[in-house]
Amino acid sequence: xxxxxxxxxxxxxxxxxxxxxxxxxxxxxxxxxxxxxxxxxxxxxxxxxxxxxxxxxxxxxxxxxxxxxxxxxxxxxxxxxxxxxxxxxxxxxxxxxxxxxxxxxxxxxxxxxxxxx
Numbered sequence: 001x002x003x004x005x006x007x008x009x010x011x012x013x014x015x016x017x018x019x020x021x022x023x024x025x026x027x028x029x030x031x032x033x034x035x036x037x038x039x040x041x042x043x044x045x046x047x048x049x050x051x052x053x054x055x056x057x058x059x060x061x062x063x064x065x066x067x068x069x070x071x072x073x074x075x076x077x078x079x080x081x082x083x084x085x086x087x088x089x090x091x092x093x094x095x096x097x098x099x100x101x102x103x104x105x106x107x108x109x110x111x112x113x114x115x116x117x
Contacts, residue, residue, distance in 0.1 A: 077112070081111070084115070090114065
């Protein structure tokens with residue numbers, strides 16, 4: 001063993017002795033672990049109640065409101081259809097689409113989009 005190797009070994013052992021050991025969950029006592037599990041179990045039940053009794057009804061309420069607004073918007077479009085101005089650069093169609101009759105786009109809506117000629 002060379003002198004340099006001996007120095008390296010000594011430096012490594014001194015370094016290990018001075019660096020404090022990191023305390024992970026293994027440093028907890030069994031009582032602390034049990035208390036942590038009880039606290040976590042209470043938190044799980046709290047968030048489960050919040051998600052069931054708060055978020056689910058709120059999603060239902062907001063879904064109903066959004067549906068009402070959308071149905072009102074659709075009935076307004078049926079009563080007052082939009083007027084379309086035919087410009088030369090709108091609806092440039094050189095090749096048929098591979099679906100339907102080939103004239104309408106994939107998301108064509110006759111209430112909102114320019115009628116197909």
